Amino acid sequence: MDLLTRLASTLDTPAVPWKPLILTFALGNYALESYLALRQYRVLQRTTVPPQLKHEIDQKTYDKSQAYGRAKARFGFVQGLWSQGKNYLSIQYDAIPWLWALTGSWLAAYGPADSTHWLRSEITHSLLFIFTQSFADTLLGLPFSYYHHFVLEETFNFNKQTRALWATDVVKSQLLSLALGIPLGAAFLRIIQRTGQSFFLYIWAFTLLVQLGAITIYPILIVPLFNTLTPLPPGELKTRVEALAQRLGFPLGELQVIDGSKRSAHSNAYFTGLPWKKKIVLYDTLIAKSEVKEVEAILAHELGHWQMGHITRQIGIASLHSFWIFGLFSVFIGNNSLYQAFGFPVERPIIIGFMLFGEVLSPTEAVVKLAMNAWTRKMEFEADTFSQNLGYAPELAASLIKLQIQNLSSMDADWMYSAYHYSHPILTERLKAVGWTSERKVSSSADDDKDAAAGKTAAESKDAHKEL
Numbered sequence: 001m002d003l004l005t006r007l008a009s010t011l012d013t014p015a016v017p018w019k020p021l022i023l024t025f026a027l028g029n030y031a032l033e034s035y036l037a038l039r040q041y042r043v044l045q046r047t048t049v050p051p052q053l054k055h056e057i058d059q060k061t062y063d064k065s066q067a068y069g070r071a072k073a074r075f076g077f078v079q080g081l082w083s084q085g086k087n088y089l090s091i092q093y094d095a096i097p098w099l100w101a102l103t104g105s106w107l108a109a110y111g112p113a114d115s116t117h118w119l120r121s122e123i124t125h126s127l128l129f130i131f132t133q134s135f136a137d138t139l140l141g142l143p144f145s146y147y148h149h150f151v152l153e154e155t156f157n158f159n160k161q162t163r164a165l166w167a168t169d170v171v172k173s174q175l176l177s178l179a180l181g182i183p184l185g186a187a188f189l190r191i192i193q194r195t196g197q198s199f200f201l202y203i204w205a206f207t208l209l210v211q212l213g214a215i216t217i218y219p220i221l222i223v224p225l226f227n228t229l230t231p232l233p234p235g236e237l238k239t240r241v242e243a244l245a246q247r248l249g250f251p252l253g254e255l256q257v258i259d260g261s262k263r264s265a266h267s268n269a270y271f272t273g274l275p276w277k278k279k280i281v282l283y284d285t286l287i288a289k290s291e292v293k294e295v296e297a298i299l300a301h302e303l304g305h306w307q308m309g310h311i312t313r314q315i316g317i318a319s320l321h322s323f324w325i326f327g328l329f330s331v332f333i334g335n336n337s338l339y340q341a342f343g344f345p346v347e348r349p350i351i352i353g354f355m356l357f358g359e360v361l362s363p364t365e366a367v368v369k370l371a372m373n374a375w376t377r378k379m380e381f382e383a384d385t386f387s388q389n390l391g392y393a394p395e396l397a398a399s400l401i402k403l404q405i406q407n408l409s410s411m412d413a414d415w416m417y418s419a420y421h422y423s424h425p426i427l428t429e430r431l432k433a434v435g436w437t438s439e440r441k442v443s444s445s446a447d448d449d450k451d452a453a454a455g456k457t458a459a460e461s462k463d464a465h466k467e468l
């Protein structure tokens with residue numbers, strides 16, 4: 001604690017040029033990501049199928065996946081430029097103190113006359129500030145979201161959602177973030193106000209509880225707001241999945257199908273639930289596109305994550321990460337020079353301190369991202385090996401190739417780009433690791449576009465390496 005206090009006072013000096021420093025970090029991060037994107041763009045301009053895949057992927061599919069990759073990359077470039085520009089200008093021209101003053105004036109004008117009333121407190125003001133900012137961000141981001149779904153994805157026949165569904169999703173997400181964000185945000189600020197110097201220990205414990213709560217509540221309360229889940233009907237698939245679960249000692253409570261095809265068509269499978277009673281959820285699109293044994297191979301991979309304790313370890317690492325963040329935040333929370341540099345000479349709202357601290361921390365977060373991705377890629381290899389050891393290597397390889405074709409995911413990646421961005425190894429590496437030697441074609445080209453659409457993964461993901 002003493003060390004933290006000393007560090008805090010060392011850093012609290014007008015000698016540190018906070019604003020230029022943060023602007024430099026932001027530009028540095030943007031330069032790094034643009035450089036990586038450019039390297040990847042060059043890979044996306046290649047016209048020859050990677051040698052390892054030349055028997056599995058035909059030229060037409062390859063060309064189409066490259067074109068799709070380039071279209072996404074160009075979209076990402078424009079979107080990145082916009083968000084970087086917005087961030088830079090808002091720091092440069094003091095948008096934060098301006099919005100803080102504006103929301104404060106709303107409270108003074110429309111809130112209770114008594115300025116000590118709880119509705120005029122720092123917590124209310126902070127929540128109003130945050131939600132105004134996030135609402136404005138969402139509004140400004142709508143054209144991008146619209147273009148992404150109805151132009152980019154539509155062009156490659158991946159979009160499956162109607163404009164009405166898209167609009168309802170936007171409204172639902174906004175209402176949901178209000179419903180969850182108000183109590184959680186208020187509790188977060190209240191804990192910091194109440195617990196003094198050692199607040200970071202309490203905040204850390206609180207965040208851990210919220211994370212565990214979210215993992216439990218999300219599939220029960222949130223998923224049904226957006227999708228419909230139905231029990232998997234009796235049949236070969238059901239029997240075999242149950243047998244697999246039993247063989248591995250997986251406490252399978254329910255087996256359900258989710259209507260992923262309603263939006264785009266994230267081909268996937270996942271499990272949720274409590275340690276002693278779990279639920280496996282299969283995407284309708286996955287069932288439609290795969291042989292029974294291929295679904296089993298994918299589930300074996302997922303159950304590998306479960307048996308090797310990957311999820312628990314991920315939660316453990318995430319909580320260490322948040323411990324580091326909040327510990328450091330306690331160093332910056334009282335930093336007058338930081339507040340002053342950003343237009344807060346007198347008032348020091350906690351929420352503003354946390355935002356500014358996030359900017360200061362951004363370079364180390366890039367390193368954390370690099371390390372986390374290296375680690376999750378290792379776990380993906382382990383889960384593949386698990387599935388392989390259960391005898392599913394050919395089916396796992398076949399379904400990985402199928403998914404790649406259906407999603408038109410990039411077949412090849414620049415090594416620096418993938419090291420930084422990808423949480424999953426690239427296809428050729430995974431095939432090599434499970435000893436795939438077949439030289440037959442798994443699927444012909446995506447000449448049937450409706451077919452291709454049925455295998456699209458999460459539209460928002462940077463690449464299709466999110467599934468499995």
Ligand SMILES: [Zn+2]
Binds near residue numbers: 301302305380467468
């Ligand atoms: Zn996995």
